[in-house]
Amino acid sequence: MVYTEENIREVLNKILEPPLALFSLQVQNRKNHALIEISLDHLEQKTGAVSLFDCEEVSKRLKEELDNWGEEFDFTLQVSSSGAERMLRLPEDFGRFQGLLAKLEVLLDNGTWDxxxxxxxxxxxxxxxLTPYEKRGPRRKVVKPIQKPLSEIRKGNLFLEL
Incomplete structure (x- = not known):
C-alpha cells in the first residue's frame, strides 16, 4: 500500500477536533516504508503552539487508524507542534497574529529584501x-509604525520576545 497526503489527510480530518487543526503534512514513500510528518496548529492558543499531550494523542489515534490498513507496509510517524516561532501563512496569518512580533522578509526602498x-x-x-521592533533598554527610542503593502512581504515567522 502507498500512503498519500490525500488519504492521510482524510484520516486526520476524522481525528482532529477543534481547536486542533492540521498545519502541514508531508508523506515520503520509499520501498516498503513511509515517513509521515505532521505539524499541528492550536487555533485558540496565542501563537498556535500545541501541547505535547495533544501531539501524543493525535499520534496514537492516527497510528491505530493506519495499523488497520494492513501490515504489509511500514511507516514512521512524526507528530509535532507548528511551534511558537512558526512560519506565517501570508497574508492570512497577519490578522490572526496581530499584536505579536514577527520576523519578516520585506522589500526595502532600495529594492533589496531584508x-x-x-x-x-x-x-x-x-x-x-508594521512597527519595527526595538529591544527594550535604557535608551529605547520611539519607533513609528510604517504601512507596508502585502506584496512587499515575502515570508515570515513569529518571533518570541524573551
Whole structure:
C-alpha cells in the first residue's frame, strides 16, 4: 500500500477536533516504508503552539487508524507542534497574529529584501501596519509604525520576545 497526503489527510480530518487543526503534512514513500510528518496548529492558543499531550494523542489515534490498513507496509510517524516561532501563512496569518512580533522578509526602498522584526499591526485591504521592533533598554527610542503593502512581504515567522 502507498500512503498519500490525500488519504492521510482524510484520516486526520476524522481525528482532529477543534481547536486542533492540521498545519502541514508531508508523506515520503520509499520501498516498503513511509515517513509521515505532521505539524499541528492550536487555533485558540496565542501563537498556535500545541501541547505535547495533544501531539501524543493525535499520534496514537492516527497510528491505530493506519495499523488497520494492513501490515504489509511500514511507516514512521512524526507528530509535532507548528511551534511558537512558526512560519506565517501570508497574508492570512497577519490578522490572526496581530499584536505579536514577527520576523519578516520585506522589500526595502532600495529594492533589496531584508529580514527584520516587527510588531504586527492592523491590516487594511492590501496593506499592513508594521512597527519595527526595538529591544527594550535604557535608551529605547520611539519607533513609528510604517504601512507596508502585502506584496512587499515575502515570508515570515513569529518571533518570541524573551
Amino acid at each position: 529580514k527584520r522584526v516587527y510588531r504586527l499591526g492592523p491590516r487594511t485591504g492590501d496593506t499592513i501596519e
